[in-house]
Amino acid sequence: MPICKILAAVALAAGLCCAIPAQAQSPIVHTASGDLAGSGGDIRAFKGVPYAAPPIGPLRWRPPEPIAPWTGVRDATRFGADCMQKPLADSRAPGVSEDCLTLNIWAPAQAPQQRLPVMVWVYGGGFVEGSASLPLYDGEALARKGVVLITLNYRTGVFGFLAHRALAAESPQHSAGNYGVLDVIEALRWIKQNIGAFGGDLDRVTIFGESAGASILDMVLVSPLSEGLMQRAILESPGAMRPLSTLPEAEAIADVAGPDLAVLRAMPASEVLALNGKIVPPVRHLTTPRALGPIRDGWVVPRTDTEAFASGLMRKVPLIVGGNSDEGRAFVKDWPIHTGAEARSYAEQNFGGSADAVMSLYRFDSDASVKPALAYAFGDTQFNYGVRGLARGMSAVQPKTWRYLFTHAPAGETIAPTHSEEIDYVFGNFGAPRWVPRGKMNAADRQLSDAMMEAWVRFAATGDPNGGNLPRWPAYDAVSDPYLEFGDAIAVGHNYRTPYLDFVQGFLTSLHAAN
Template sequence: MKKAGLLFLSSSLLACSAHATTRVSTATGAVEGVTEASGVTAYKGIPYAAAPVGKLRWQAPQPAAKWKGTRKADHFGARCMQLPLFSDMVFRSDGVSEDCLFLNVWTPAKSAREKLPVLVYFYGGGFAAGDGSEPRYDGESMAAKGIVTLTVNYRLNVFGFLAHPELTRESPHHASGNYGLMDQAAALQWVKKNIAAFGGDPSRVTIAGESAGSFSVSAQMINPQAKGLIAGAIGESGSLLGLMAPAPLAAAEQAGATFAQGIGAPTLKELRALPADKLLDDLKKPGAWFFAIQDGYVIPKSPVAMYAAGEQAKVPLLAGWNSYEGHYKQILGDAEPTGENFAAALQKLYGDQAGAAQQAYSGDVKQAATELASDRFIGYGTWKWIDSHARTSGKPTWRYYYTRPRPGQEGANHSVEIEYAMGNLPLNKVYAWAAEDYALSKQMQDYFANFIKTGNPNGAGLPEWPQASAGAGSRLMQLDATSKAITATDDAHYQFQESQAKR
């Protein structure tokens, strides 16, 4: 009997101990997470700011209200208002709502004393869609590598990026738009205040993202609100330094006023009174897509100029893009990929510069047109960011070129590398992953994990990844079934695109 009692007491103490380790106190209240089979504890749906509703719609994020007792952090919060735009997005979140400023934390730490490196990942989706609950961004696999990993929800499209003359007038900073970027910075402030309680080191925070998430990383590196909060940066496909510069505030205000007029709510009072679903529905109108802008506050000046002047965060940067970011038909339309058709397409695009374009994008027509489409979309902007940072930051910069297609696909399309880098191939059941895919995923995740921990992707058992350099002849890592360090072969592309950007 005594023995049974001792066993019961012992198991009860163990249960209490296990329970205690999943409860964490934050500045706004206690949260209780769920420990996964891997030993990683997940805390989902933690509010990092107040719900941006009512008068707080189109305001900078405000502090989250404190709560009493312990909040169950066992499911994802709502995703931010968005239309179903991208077929590859899979959500595990609790519906769609304006009340969406939640973050998720996965930690391997067993105590608050561990001071582990931290990764904060911003999702992609053109600043119009995406969510921190998407399986491809799941943080458990990266956390198992010894990294406290977070995904962050931020406001999107008209809810996150509307500029309007009345909004500018009411702002103490005489700016409007970029609320989604302010949300991200508020999440980084939350990390600074709270991540130690989850076993993270607030002085070792790497920010990362793909597509609009990568644009966001390039933005936070020049956002005064994020100053001093970033120790490293990872960008997958995209930056604000591309061919389409962020619109200046005045132009964005005009676009916002025109949109408001077009939906029958020309004043700010009327706009704020609109139900969120109605406002979302109005985004179905042609041309209704709101994006990051040069507002003079969050993005103080031209991103190209700020990076050229060395005004960005002086931190290690790892960035790159994929081989099939675009498609040759974006250049050729339905025309066959022949030399004659390519020359005609270049003439239409570039006029008297068509010859220079042909020289820069030579060789196999289908491949050249694919590379041109990729560069026009996102390749050039990513290259420009890497090149500028290597030139002015004084910190190590690492460049990659990702060329592994998913099984059954022709090339490495936009966004396909995410689940490889984050170690989440098993969560995507659509593809029949081969051993080579899992091997590449392990390698790529190890590179990323090493970078997050040390600012250098290199480590034992990995092919040596050389640092990038500014100008022609940069070294980089080609990531594929057999990864290898190479010297850039596409300098002519970016010399041509630079000439176009300056026109």
């Protein structure tokens, strides 16, 4: 009888955790939490692996607790539930649940003594949604390049970022919110303890993510709780160096949930989820803190990333950071701002006395110019400024810092890439549903994808993306402001949108000084 069937029979007879799949050659891995049965051959996959206790009941809105070890062999062939949100159409998860703190691992089969670099992906979704099981994030293609690839779930929306006054009162650290950030840190602790069992090198862990995921990793880099948990970072379109709420400011936002924490913890998850709509505005503000997202709580995040990177108080790890050439288009296309008058009102709400400068700089010259101008104002304030700021700050203390710009429109299309479009190329999953509809990919797209995948993997392996067929990618310095453009051609550029980002910097600096 195959060993997997013997183990399954033993597990069932003893009333142990879960029966392993009745398939030949099911890979079994021994972790500190218990044994896992995955699937696959030359690339082994382990899905729905719990890294923390389910944050349900009394653990709702608390820092994640370590996972209790299980007995027997746990089935790791199916994705776990997505964290509470409106279900995503393309998710491969069985549904949504508060019991969602799981991760997925793709690892090449190899000799036990081998140790491969580890890449840990953290998804975006505006801090209110996202899934580690999306086909777009499938890790097999990257694992075939020679890494152990991990995707993880973290709590989003009110479940991950509500900073209620009663939560701070019960906390030994007098903190609230940032539960999604703590989830990522707990997952990294689990990975450090267990990744060797999957062939991973615990001394070569690269955290990488996009959008809100990259923003969370930005917070991880400045958190005192993350020491020793990663050796490199890749931040794609991070919402970095934007204003952060203080704990009192975030507590005031959370007042909409009501005063009684016991009532809130007893509420059905679906009713708690509905609070998102009461807190998150339909049109995002450009110069004020996010209503739901990481905050400066004094414990997890003791200072803003702007302050941390200016003073060198962050993890001084090799860094790749970058974004897309038209970041804002995906966000503003459906906003009810169409005319010059509406644009001016929005500029006044966000920039006050600097509204005239914004209207002139971004050339809100006519109603027809409103959407593209709004898109670039959004992209500069929410992403491009933070990309440059992180590159500047890290390069001052870590010479292994690189900046990129993704400018390629797939299959010869002419519309510039917007937010998230580089992900297709980083993961190489061209058959997966995309966030932004495009035509079919062609050979040039595949060639660019291979170049990006190999650069990301080289960075994970060595701390330097250079090599292979890639043109020389210069390390970042604030004077020449270099970046590598991943476009129709791959080439070095300098000073991307400098006048615009200088304006944003001046405005945010004066705003901070006034407060």
